[in-house]
Amino acid sequence: MxxxxxxxxxxxxxxxxxxxxxxxxxFNDLMALAVASPQSLADVAEIGNSAAQKIVLAAREVVDIxxxxxxxxxxxxxxxxxxxxxxxxxxxxxxxxxxxxxAITEVFxxxxxxxxxxxxxxxxxxxxxxxxxxxxxxxxxxxxxxxFRPERIVQMSLDQELDPEAILQKIHVARAFNSHHQMxxxxxxxxxxxxDTIRLFVVDSMTxxxxxxxxxxxxxxxxxxLLNRHIHDIMRFGDVNNAAIFVTNQVMAKPDAFxxxxxxxxxxxxxxxxxxxxIYLRKSKGERRIARLIDxxxxxxxxxxxxxxxxxxxx
Ligand code: ADP
Ligand code: MG
Numbered sequence: 061m062x063x064x065x066x067x068x069x070x071x072x073x074x075x076x077x078x079x080x081x082x083x084x085x086x087f088n089d090l091m092a093l094a095v096a097s098p099q100s101l102a103d104v105a106e107i108g109n110s111a112a113q114k115i116v117l118a119a120r121e122v123v124d125i126x127x128x129x130x131x132x133x134x135x136x137x138x139x140x141x142x143x144x145x146x147x148x149x150x151x152x153x154x155x156x157x158x159x160x161x162x163a164i165t166e167v168f169x170x171x172x173x174x175x176x177x178x179x180x181x182x183x184x185x186x187x188x189x190x191x192x193x194x195x196x197x198x199x200x201x202x203x204x205x206x207x208f209r210p211e212r213i214v215q216m217s218l219d220q221e222l223d224p225e226a227i228l229q230k231i232h233v234a235r236a237f238n239s240h241h242q243m244x245x246x247x248x249x250x251x252x253x254x255x256d257t258i259r260l261f262v263v264d265s266m267t268x269x270x271x272x273x274x275x276x277x278x279x280x281x282x283x284x285x286l287l288n289r290h291i292h293d294i295m296r297f298g299d300v301n302n303a304a305i306f307v308t309n310q311v312m313a314k315p316d317a318f319x320x321x322x323x324x325x326x327x328x329x330x331x332x333x334x335x336x337x338x339i340y341l342r343k344s345k346g347e348r349r350i351a352r353l354i355d356x357x358x359x360x361x362x363x364x365x366x367x368x369x370x371x372x373x374x375x
Pocket of ligand 2: 176207
């Protein structure tokens with residue numbers, strides 16, 4: 061095996077047919093193979109266990125799967141984390157300063173609670189320099205519900221005296237037609253990140269296709285497995301590019317006799333486990349919205365009030 065192995069096809073034992081099956085199942089790169097269980101590869105690629113084992117070991121020779129690190133090293137790494145402002149000081153401080161890079165921030169809430177608006181504002185703000193509350197970079201946006209509105213970006217940009225045309229050029233939007241397409245678009249984002257400085261990754265909505273396509277108990281495990289892989293692909297993007305990950309998840313507006321608490325997104329537990337920050341949004345009077353931070357690793361559970369107006373997200 062050449063030291064310069066970069067694609068899964070170059071691994072010994074991976075023929076074109078196997079490569080196709082692996083990719084089909086989301087094992088798109090060497091890292092995915094290196095950390096996979098041989099059994100899962102054997103299943104998806106329809107190969108024997110020992111062949112799968114060899115592929116995994118070969119992939120591990122090429123990529124660094126990491127290991128244990130001491131706290132001081134981790135603290136040093138934390139210093140590379142940046143935070144993008146939401147436009148609301150209250151919401152920023154709820155999040156410990158803004159939406160963090162190298163982490164997943166999930167907002168969930170009912171229709172109209174402001175999830176998509178928040179994404180628009182973050183995409184505009186991400187273009188600002190780091191010392192002005194931005195990330196000095198561009199955005200990739202996976203749109204599953206066709207709710208991205210360039211007009212809204214123009215409004216928000218004008219209010220901040222930014223050139224709308226220049227801002228729009230820094231927001232790369234792809235419409236995902238189904239969950240499989242949605243997962244493939246992460247690969248496209250990886251390609252884009254080779255040439256462009258992508259610092260924000262928006263998936264709006266993360267769960268709607270999965271929820272619509274995998275209905276019923278029989279396919280629940282499969283859905284959660286795919287969603288899990290998708291989230292981990294995106295998380296890796298965030299780590300590699302020091303990008304903030306902002307994903308949305310729609311929940312019911314009212315408590316339901318069967319599902320109970322509306323703050324528990326149905327089937328969204330996979331997302332919940334992977335998310336570093338989870339914000340539950342709900343409507344208040346008029347333009348006011350209430351954000352509640354839930355299960356943060358280092359911040360108290362608390363609430364903030366913000367508004368959605370023509371200029372964007374504000375206090
Ligand atoms: P969600 O994605 O959670 O379903 P949205 O982010 O689309 O909700 O929020 C929609 C709400 O945002 C609208 O109900 C409206 O209150 C507000 N909104 C959208 N556009 C504007 C605007 N140009 N000016 C003021 N408020 C707006
Ligand atoms: Mg929306």
